[in-house]
Amino acid sequence: MRFLSLLLLSAALPVAAELRVENLEAKRSEWETYRFPLFKGDSAAIGRINTYLHAVVLNGLPGRFERSPFERIWPKDGEIRGTNNIDYMIDGRGPGYLSLSVTGEYTGAYTSTGTFTYPFDLSSGRPIALEQLFTAAGLQRLGESVGLERGKRIEAFLAELPPPVDATAELDEHDERLETQREMYKDCLPRRHSADLQYNRVELRGNALALIAEGCAAHVVRALDDLGEYRNAIPYAQLAYDFSPYGRCLLLEQRSDCQYPADLRAGGAYHGKIDSRYAISLVLGGNVYASSSYFYDRYARQIELSAQNVSADRVRLLEGGDTPAVFDLHLQPDGSLIGTWQQEGGKALAVELR
Structure with missing residues (x-):
């Protein structure tokens, strides 16, 4: 295990003058590698962040394991089902927040890769939801704006596809690919055009909020999803009118004394x-x-x-x-x-x- 010092906070903050993170690491093979954070500090807030992350991702409590922090999620001996590798990245940090992403590869019926984001309030150690950062009207405007941009992206792609072939014609491999894409994006368009941001990942970066939605394709046709995931980054300054008092304090004013709206x-x-x-x-x-x-x-x-x-x-x-x-x-x-x-x-x- 090695230590990485992250200068996240000023000396005036209640959590710590310096937040450090210990990298918990393991390697079972050349492709089975694991790395996960254990944040270090004396505050109850840091303890809550660790408990949340380790319970949700590693299915355990921090420091409570027999051989490895990853023993509850990696494949059992002689089996393939489980988490094959995991890693994390600090996406953003400010006086009052910490935002990180965890990416892992999991094998079940098939092998898939996924990323999950976790923004935290540093004064309380609680996760941050969009509903806390925005007023109700502001969140609705944000969803409509993001949905409109994503809808235009899909519509532009559909407009560039060749016209559909005659329904009676025999399709070759290229035509089948185009028709599968056409149907996939037509079906996906209403969902990505929607103002509902419930299934979006949230990243709090240095000066912008990033919202990420998954791509349109199911696993079996993922190779046909040329558009991939939908990422929208909006500068905090553009969201000033839509932020709640907490959102303005935390992200626009970059303060450490923001009152976390418990929810x-x-x-x-x-x-x-x-x-x-x-x-x-x-x-x-x-x-x-x-x-x-x-x-x-x-x-x-x-x-x-x-x-x-x-x-x-x-x-x-x-x-x-x-x-x-x-x-x-x-x-x-x-x-x-x-x-x-x-x-x-x-x-x-x-x-x-x-």
Whole structure:
């Protein structure tokens, strides 16, 4: 393991004068390589960032493993299913935020590569969602603008394709490729033209917000997707009118004292106890790609949860298994969570998390 010093913060910040990251690394073969961050610092915020990332990506808690931090995700001996390699990149950092991307290759029914982005508020250690950065009207305008640009890109590509061949004609390989592309992009156009940014990855860069949507092709025809992913980078200065007070403070004014607007839909890591006795770590996935789970700290074994009835200040989480259980949690003004955990047929136990 080696250390990389990242000068992210000024001395006035509550988290640390200097945020460092330890590179957790492993190599199983020439093509099975793994690298992942462990952020170093004394604040609770840094601990929350580590807990969130390690639970969502590595299926474990920071520092709680037998042989390797990656042992829960890499293929088991004699099998191919699992994560074959993983790496990360710091996309942007400011006085009040940290944004990183994690790219990995996974083998299931087939091998595929994917990238996921994770922007964090440095004062709280919580993930940042677009809904926190923008007013409702501003987010709608942003979605419409991005959708219009992406729609024009697809329409321009379709306009350059040769006219369709006669329906009765026999298609050669070249014609089949063109017709597959035509149908693929026609089908994709309404989705990319939509103002809905729910499935976009979010990168907070030095002076611009980047929104990335996946390409139009399914895995089996990915080689035909000449347009690839859809990336739109908008300078913060152009978004000034659409930002919420938090968004302006964090990204336009580049301040470290911004008041994080707590919202359970953004997700986050929480630590506390069930029944004042059982120490747990709870992770709310937040976005559509990240799953929720919790750990009894004594055992550090991940227990998956499915979320229901998620709102800005309330969440209901279902635990499966032989004896199902339910978390009912409510967000407090100070950012903590209180509520209950109850197994089927059992007594409701008090939960307090921060």
